[in-house]
Amino acid sequence: MHHIRQLVDADWPATWKVIERVFRVGDTYPYSRDTTMEEAYRIWVSTPAKTYITVDDSGAILGTYYIKPNQPGQGSHICNCGYIVSNAARGLGIATEMCEHSQRQAEADGYRAMQYNFVVSTNAGAVRLWQKLGFDIVGTLPEAFAHPDAGYVDAYVMYKKLG
Numbered sequence: 001m002h003h004i005r006q007l008v009d010a011d012w013p014a015t016w017k018v019i020e021r022v023f024r025v026g027d028t029y030p031y032s033r034d035t036t037m038e039e040a041y042r043i044w045v046s047t048p049a050k051t052y053i054t055v056d057d058s059g060a061i062l063g064t065y066y067i068k069p070n071q072p073g074q075g076s077h078i079c080n081c082g083y084i085v086s087n088a089a090r091g092l093g094i095a096t097e098m099c100e101h102s103q104r105q106a107e108a109d110g111y112r113a114m115q116y117n118f119v120v121s122t123n124a125g126a127v128r129l130w131q132k133l134g135f136d137i138v139g140t141l142p143e144a145f146a147h148p149d150a151g152y153v154d155a156y157v158m159y160k161k162l163g
Helices: 009-025 037-046 094-106 126-130
Strands: 002-006 049-054 059-069 076-086 112-120 136-147 152-161
Touching: 002 094, 009 037, 009 059, 009 076, 009 136, 037 059, 049 094, 059 094, 076 094, 094 112, 094 126, 112 126, 112 136, 126 136
Parallel strands: 076 112
Antiparallel strands: 002 049, 049 059, 059 076, 112 152, 136 152
């Protein structure tokens, strides 16, 4: 079994290990491949409104996500999220659970919609999952992402109205 709960500072070192692998590979997030633990904390924990982790019964971190307003002020009724699943938990439905949890949390926090600003087009599993969960591609940013293997690839803006 596993459950999703809000991250506390004591969770950060283990959460960073999950995030670090994804940032170092550099094929799904635009952050520098040499992002430090301190920079990642600002990106994943300090700046967002809330950060969550999915843990198993032993406390091992299976995944993490953040939620934050997509824009300040007049655009703050739409939220943005980022999700990362640990290598060990791939294929277990963790991303689906975190996305569903984030939508419920977003609604509870008063957000009216969810927008993903930069979904790398070559991240086919994520694109397929977000579409399955009701997100539409509302924009394409041509060659916006410098993929380490595929070169310059498109990124999508994906959107879902909540409630």
